[in-house]
Amino acid sequence: MSESTTRPVLLLLRRDLRLADNPALLEAAHSGLPVHAVYVWPAAGQASRPGQVAAAWYLRNFTAFAAELQEECGLTVDLLQGSLEEVFLKLRTQHAYGAVMLNAGHDPPALAEEVELQQACRDADVDCLMLPANTLLPTGAVLNKDGNSFRVFTPYYKRFLERYRHQPPLAQPGRMRDAGLSGQGDSVESMLQEIPEAHRDAASHWEPGEQAARDCMEQFIARHLREYGSDRHSLEISGTSRISAWLQAGVISTRQVWELVQQARERDPALADGAAIFQRQLIWREFAMQVLDDNPQLPDRPLQEKFAAFPWQEDKAALAAWQSGQTGYPVVDAAMRQLTSEGWMPGRARMVVASFLVKHLLQPWQQGEAWFADWLIDYDLSCNAFNWQWVAGCGTDAAPYFRIFNPILQGRKFDADGTYVRQWLPELADLPDKVLHSPWEASPLELQAAGISLGNDYPQPLIEHGLARKRALDALSRISS
Ligand SMILES: Cc1cc2nc3c(=O)[nH]c(=O)nc-3n(C[C@H](O)[C@H](O)[C@H](O)COP(=O)(O)OP(=O)(O)OC[C@H]3O[C@@H](n4cnc5c(N)ncnc54)[C@H](O)[C@@H]3O)c2cc1C
Known part of the structure; x- marks a missing residue:
């Protein structure tokens, strides 16, 4: 040799x-x-x-x-x-x-x-x-008939399924030959000390390691895969996998996640619908990577150029209220406090809070993207930027800007019994369900019985929903005309 x-x-x-x-x-x-x-x-x-x-x-x-x-x-x-x-x-x-x-x-x-x-x-x-x-397929592997990237998800998804042939995950290696050159590395402890304590605390809510990632998937498959199609929207029951934390750190691969779900679906055909919807979500992740690959400006600039002229109304106080979960809209505040407590919030909540920042408060989506980047345990440049542009309505395949989430109705629909809001906003815990998502509608007696003084224990809404909606649509019309 x-x-x-x-x-x-x-x-x-x-x-x-x-x-x-x-x-x-x-x-x-x-x-x-x-x-x-x-x-x-x-x-x-x-x-x-x-x-x-x-x-x-x-x-x-x-x-x-x-x-x-x-x-x-x-x-x-x-x-x-x-x-x-x-x-x-x-x-x-x-x-x-x-x-x-x-x-x-x-x-x-x-x-x-x-x-x-x-x-x-x-x-x-x-x-x-x-x-x-x-990734399941290398970025750039899913192209249209002309050899170009897809700009919208559904045709990408169909082509992806035609292209993808599942290969079982690679085996773990056995004993290897250590070159004996190690021992001069930096210490993990000193690297951890560079990170602010609040961020370290948020990360400590999660169990590291491959076994924890497998356990997470197994529990999800046993408890929620069958009803994933509907459970994934619920804020009350946390019906999604939460695998994103391990997936984005590479503690488990997408292929391993896909395989676990595929095996479950083959064992029990009743899981097929939930499994197909879950696997489709994994393909959204790959689509986001493809969009970033085609558009390296994704984290900074709107993909639809007309949005560069959007009349944002930068307001540090409004941004700070959103960041700290003090907007006066319970479902928004609960999710923002969950984020800074455990570095995560469900996908449904991400859409609601992102829409609120961009459309109710007219703050640039890049500000939200940066806050999420700092606080999300599953932060990923492509998934984060892609989804912020999706919610803000300025991406290639985006929800239209004029679709504005109503945070009161979102709360009533996806946290109907108030479990989520009561967990993260204990100050509202004793409010009756009917006003939990709109505390300003509570009567003085209801507020008194719940021990709340609005404006002191919990803020009044930063802006009235109808007014915010009108303001957002007016702003849109200025770039559309
Ligand atoms: C404003 C905003 C920012 C986001 N930022 C991130 C981010 O930085 N990192 C991140 O991993 N996801 C991000 N997402 C996407 C999605 O919300 C999370 O992947 C999901 O909530 C993670 O929870 P889960 O693993 O329980 O999801 P599940 O519902 O169990 O889905 C399984 C997996 O599918 C993938 N997936 C699901 N939804 C999406 C989606 N909309 N886009 C891309 N992949 C998806 C993820 O890998 C996820 O782990 C963001 C969404 C929004 C609206």
């Missing part, structure tokens, strides 16, 4: 903190070569750095992953701060690697780092093997 074919492999990991269905890890194992595993952790301010809650979540998952990798495969993994290129160049001065292996990322900051890494590898005459991971 020549020297270059016996040199160690540098395995670079990012959003792939799992042993099973991890293409780069398995490839490194199959090479039979000694492996130096490194988790590449973006420094604060670096474009590929996740938001604050997601950052704390990734680090906690890294700790769980490092222990599993050691126990199951006999491999030690270092954590090193920097970009892919920086980490490679730093290590390269100390060690002569034969190859670099990694899983491909899917957003512009990750792709930009991959281009730099590939160039650095070419300059150093080191092979760089990058493998698709974390």
